[in-house]
Amino acid sequence: MKRVAFLLGLMVLLASCKDQVVEKPEKLLDEGTMANVLYDLAVIEAMKSRDQGLTGNSTPQYVYKKYGIDSLQFVQNNQYYAAEIAKYKKIYDKVNERLENERKVADSLARKNGETAAPSSASAGNTPQIQ
Template identity: 40%
Template sequence: MRKIFLLISFIILFSCGEEVIDMPNNLISKEKMIDILYDMAIINAGKTTAPQVMEERNFVPMQYIYKKYEIDSIQFVSSDLYYASKPLEYEDIYEKIEERIKKEKERFEKQNENKKDSLNQEK
């Protein structure tokens, strides 16, 4: 994952306004890419929070992603590199992911608050 991030950063730094990378034939749609990268962010958060759970269940994150979205590693990497070669498009993708994560966080915080309120009322 770190190598991919470094490669993407390298592409972004050296891309001007020209087509750095040709569009792959099997390009993953922008909306699907947002979903994939969102899921990857959630999985990575889970790996840092409770890695033993994933180990116990033999959970392999990228296998799960590939199966869920019916893609393969080459399609994912080539699509990711293509979007990364377009900094404004890539920034938009990550802004949408960040917005989605914030909404989910707010939803969970509200649920926790409601649970605490109901527990306090029971006492």
């Protein structure tokens, strides 16, 4: 997850340093679809970091296949939205909201089953924020 956040941050930095606007990708994903792609990638990265049996670089390929894109189209769309920071923030707000809702549901289910929930990274202040 840290790797994804670092790469996205680097893309934002590079996009903000350019004088010219990033070209619109040939296959532009709408904001909702882009949020879904980023959400799915975040979940996969979280599962990989928790050693849930996901290994290798093939897991993002599942997400790309699910949305009918490839890694290049994802990067182009990510750069495009990163160049328009207001849209990018809106997309990430959707992703963070969805992740937080899923965390609450998981915590609730864990309490019902008598399990102790792991401390969330959101409450620990480790969630990357775009400001």
